[in-house]
Amino acid sequence: MRSERPEPSELSELSELSELSELSEPGRPYRPSGPAESAVRRRAVLVASVAGAAIVALDGTVLMAAQPSLQRELGATVAQVQWVSTAYLVAVAALLVVCGRLGDRHGHRRMLVLGSLGFGAASAGIVLAPGASWVIGLRALQGVCAAVLQPATLALLRTAYPADRLAGAVAVRTSAIGIASAAGPVIGGALVACLGWRSVFFLNVPLALGTAALALAVRTPPPALARTEGEPGRTPEVPPAPGTRLNLGGAALLATTLALLVAGLVHVPARGWTSVPALLGFAVTAVAAALFVVSERRSTDPIVPGPVARSVPVAASMAMLLVTAAGVFGALFVATFHLQNAAGLDAFTAALHGLPLPLLMVVGAPLTGAALGRLGARRTAASGVVLTVLGIALLSRLGSGWAAAAGFAAVGLGFAAVMVTATGTVVGDAPAGYAGVVGGLKQTAVNTGSTLGVAVAAGLVPAAVIPPAVLSGGPSADGLARASSAIATGPTLLTLAAVAALALVPAALLPTRQLPARQLPAG
Incomplete structure (x- = not known):
């Protein structure tokens, strides 16, 4: 049986075949670049990666502002409005890992281009949708396209940056996600107020086209010889043997x-x-x-190759992301519920109260990139988890203005540290040839964790917040609801803080120092 890893003498032949099979530019095969060209290519890859990640983050936050107007204009039921979000979540969660694996086999730039164009086309379809059923179906298509492009945004960084620079690139990407998340509610609210809910989806069209254009401008190594340039002594990653089927x-x-x-x-x-x-x-x-x-x-x-499935740092990072995301997104759900129902704030003002979280994510991401070089992955991640837990615990005192602001800020700093550390570890620990599948696994952990956190929070809040007197609709129902909400919020947020604290267990399994990505056997 032929070995899956060719002998060194076979690499030149494999390189020639890969150049014939995939050209980085029309009529021009990929050639290893020099130091100056590599630096330019890395910056181009970073811009394309940031654009792809930001468009998905922005879409998720601006949608919240569009849903009430969408329901009124289309005459949609509450269940249909819920499925506008659910259809997207189910589609993207189902396909992230599979699409990441396809990118490993067929090229991440290609996946980013296809995903971006599909995302833009689905958004344009929603702008023209005549009814709620059309919106739901096209949102599912958006989810499929998001699953195609998201793993590619991380995998491209892995193939372009050496291990000692990867954390910095990941930090920039995380900061961009924080900026998009912070801007989303403001942009969405302004668009809906001035132009209607369809404008929120139209915004995706030029952004998606721009992302696809950036991806097309990037020169990347062929998938058959995906490697991290600038790492002396690295052996090219080898794809599955010819004829091997997924x-x-x-x-x-x-x-x-x-x-x-x-x-x-x-x-x-x-x-x-x-x-x-x-x-x-x-x-x-x-x-x-x-x-x-x-x-x-x-x-x-x-689908999940052996080196990835057996990697302790990858598994620990996934578990840490899942549990931390559950605590953070569950806390955000409860905090939003409290600010709008107990404090009586409108959606926009409530969003402003939570603004320290994404803003501190923007600040915390580059700080984490610097801390990783000094403290290593284990201590950086543990510090991030502790900050997140303290922040969620502070949010349990939402009635106090300073406590709420400090809580949102601490969660932002802590979650940025966890995200950057886990992402860098997951993507950096696996060979470049598996960067897509680990990127898909990472995003799946975050998405599943956030959904789990909201489910846990929603299961805890209603039973304590809606007493029989409120359900009967008596004259004091509104006051009772607000008082009950204030009482229920504290214990629920402390429970979610305890959930986030569980992330300290997998954090302890991360490397004590930041190691360069190593060559692992294929299989």
Whole structure:
């Protein structure tokens, strides 16, 4: 049987074949670049990566401002409005890892271009949508396209930057996500007020086209010889042997498992954790997950390659991201509920109260990049988790202005530290040839964690916030609701702080110092 890794003498032949199969520019094959050209290419890759990540982050935040107007204009039901978000979440969660693996095989620049163009086309379709059903279907298509482009934004950084510079590039990308998240509610509110809800989706069209144009301008190594330039002694990463087929059955099982899991979590607030539909859904999810594991073990080319599945830093980073995201997004859900229902603020003013969080993420991301070189991944991540836990605990005193501001700021700094450390570890620990799949795994952990956090928070809040007197609609119902909300918010946020604190366990498994990405055997 032919070894999956060719002998050194075969590499020149493989290089010639890869150049014939994929040209980085029309009529011009990819050639290893010199130091000056490499620096320019890295900056171009960073701009394309930031643009792709920012457009998805911006879309998620501006949507919140559009939903009430969308419901009124289209005559949509509450369930249909919920599915505008749910269809997107299920689609993107189901396909992130699979699309990342496809990028490893066929080229990340290609995936970023296709995903961006598809995202823009789906957004244009929503602008012209005649009814709520069309919006839901096109939002699902948006989710598919987001799953195509998101892993590529991280994988391109991995193939362009050497290990000692990767954390800085990841920090810039995280800062851009923070800026987009902070600007989203303001931009969305202004667009809806002046031009209507359709303008929110039209905004995606030029941004998506610009991202695709940036990606097309980037020269990248062919996928068959994806490598990190500037790392002396590195051996080119080798793709699956010719003729090896992707584990399509495993891909379908993974997509089914993640779609069922996210859909089940989204419906927990309405159905409850112990309802028959919820329990049945989680049982089916567990069966699908078990079948996926069996399929992966039998496959010669699994969706999650062996070096990735067996990597302790990758697994620890994933677990840390999932648990921390659950605490942070659950806390944001509760804080928003409190500010609008107990404090009586409108949506825009409530968003302004939470502005320190994304702004401090922008500040914290580059600080984390610098701290990683001094403290290493383990201590940096642990510090971020502690800051996040303290911030969520401070939010339990939302009635105090200083405590709320300090809480949002601490969560922003802490979550930035966790995000940058985990992302750098996940993407940097695996070989460049697997950068797409680890990027998909990382984003899946964040998305699943945020959905889990909201489900946990929504399951805790309603039972304590809506007493029988409020349900009866008596004259003091509004006052009782606000008082009850204030009482329920504290314990719920402390519970979510405890959930985030669980991230200290996987953080302890991260490397004590920042190590350069190492060459791992394929398989």
